[in-house]
Amino acid sequence: MNTHHYKSILLSFFFACLLTACMKDKGNYNYTPINRVTIQGVDSAYLLDYGTRLQIKPVLKFSEDTHEDTANYTYTWVADHLVGYTMAPTIISTARNLDTTITLDYGLYAMYYRVTDKRTGVFTDSYFTLNVGAPSYEGWMMLCDMENGNSRLDMISHRGNSDTLYPDILKEVHSAYKTTGTPSFIATQFAYLGGPTNGSLGIFVATSKNAVLLGLDSLDYVPAYDLKNFMSVSEPITDWTGADINLRMYGGLLYVNKNIYAIGFSSITNPINTQDGGTALFNASRWVGQNPSSGAAIIFNDDSKTFLRYPGSGTTCLTLPNGDLFNFSTGMDLLYATFVPYNSGEVFAVLKSHATGKLFLARFTVAGKQNYFAEITGENIAGAETFAVSPELGYLFYNAGGKLYEYDHAAKHSILMHDYGNRKISLLKFQPFASTYATASNAVYYTTLSKKLLVGTYVQGQPENSGILDMYTVPDINAQLQLYRSYTGTGKIACIAYRER
Structure with a gap:
């Protein structure tokens, strides 16, 4: 077939298709609307x-x-x-x-x-x-002193955009745990100890009578949740009066009966309050400054009045190097100490001189680098009862009676922030939170709360329902505190923690 004839066939086919395409379609297209x-x-x-x-x-x-x-x-x-x-x-x-x-x-x-x-x-x-x-799902948990030898666990339940106070949350959720005994501590942190802590946020509660873990959601309790069941001590602890706890992610330090125990991944060790590998136990202070990132901590030997360093593992504390500003063997009483992220991480310690009765503020790293040491010259500091340190700005807060002060260690003067009059201050605290890492769903909210000063007040003789929890924003340049939130009707708050989600 020649090329000219082949092209003629193709053209004929093309025009036939075009003609067919242009012919009127006579099909039936009656559409039925779809029910929406x-x-x-x-x-x-x-x-x-x-x-x-x-x-x-x-x-x-x-x-x-x-x-x-x-x-x-x-x-x-x-x-x-x-x-x-x-x-x-x-x-x-x-x-x-x-x-x-x-x-x-x-x-x-x-x-x-x-x-x-x-x-x-x-x-x-x-x-x-x-x-x-549930009412116990998320919110502020407050262990309150009923002033009759017993405690009560109150909760400000945070649900959606609303907060509801539940006096005696254990009764509200029908928990079997009874808060007999005076308040010792309440704390929350991710843990793997066992019982209800299985990598989730554990709730640690102690009164003078016992220390327990509570169920994660409904605060359920069985005797197997007693903290003594996770300890390796030969004799179970029966007196938890004055006990305290410093928790970090999957670990921490437990203070009870002048001993300090390391909380490991799945158990609580024997006491670590020995010095430089020795076997003799010294009487430890309840005030511990632990870096939550490394686990290293500052522990105070109450017998020798000396700061020691716990490296974060092992069973002994170590002597700190000589300091440039003060002697770590202070010869003074330790009134308060805490670790804060301020200035890349420091321990703030308030000390009292036996000889003069004066109070001093020491600031140093867990490794022992001294950054500050001077007398606290604030108003009414001799009558200071409780302390707290701003994790962001480094201000030292204290109260004398119903007066709340902010102490600026750089300017070396205090500012009266609030006078509660006849109301008693039972609590000052900045609450650390676990879920502030970038991918946590509530990171922004919890980071905001971690910077608020918590102040618990009450009317003496009315511990059941006269309590108020005030939360303050702390401005810089010594500006007056700004009330963020206030909750009335609590008990006399002895200690507080937040149940995160």
Whole structure:
């Protein structure tokens, strides 16, 4: 076949196709509109306690059906996933209206309600969130002194955007734990000790009678949760009067009966209050300055009035190198000490001279580098009762009676920040938080709270419900404290911690 003839065939085929394409399509195209469902009456968010009843009655509208024939539709209520995690969706109901007892695990869920037209397979979703919790799920936990030899655990429950005070939270959630004895400590931190701590945030509570771990969500308790069960001491501790605890991620230091025990990954060791590898135990101070990152700490030998360094592991404390500003063998009483991230990490210690009665402030690193030592010349400092240090600005706060002061160690003067009059101050604290790392869901909120000064006050003789927890923003340049939040009706707050999520 020659080339000219081949091209003629191709042109003929092209024009035939073009003619066919231009011919009128005589097919039948009568379209039937698809029935569309509109869902109303489902809120964007729901908050309820575990094991309680959730009722939702949606209002459905249809673009084509004049009335709802339930035989033509399927209905599905789905827990799609726990926010921040991946999981297989869980169908919690297939009823048109939701009326069921929620037994999902504690947490915030992404949910949806789906209505499907069985005739076409077309479905419509309505999305919402469901926060399954309990009054004890998140918030401030306050161990209160009832002034009758016993304690009470109060809680300011933080749920959504609201805070609710529950005096005696253990009674509210039907916990078996009884706070008999005077308050010793309450603290929270991620732990692997066992019992209810399985890598999650553990709740440590101690009164003079016992020390325990509480269940993570509903504060449940069984005797196996007693802290003595995780200790390697030969004789179980029965007197926890004045005990204290410094926790860090999966570890910390426990003070009880003038001894200090290291909290390891899965157990609590024998006492570490020996010096330079010796075997003799010295009487340790309750005031410990531990770097939460390294685990290294400053421990005070109350017998020799000497600061020592605990390296973060092992069973002994070490002598610190000679200092440039003061002698680590101080010869003074230690009134208060804490580690703060201020100035890249320092221990602040308040000391009192036997000879003169004067108070001194020492600032130094856990490695022993001394940065500051001078007499505290603040107003009413001789009558100071409790102390706290701003982790951000390094101001020292103290109270004398109902007067609250801020001490600027650089300017060497104090400023009266608030006079509570006849109200007694039972607590000063800046609360450290575990979940402030960048990927934590509540990092910004917890970082904000960690910078607030907590002040607990009460009326003497009324320890049950006269308590107030004030939270203050601490400005720089010695400006007056700014009230951030205030909660009334607590007990006399002896110690406080925050149950994070």
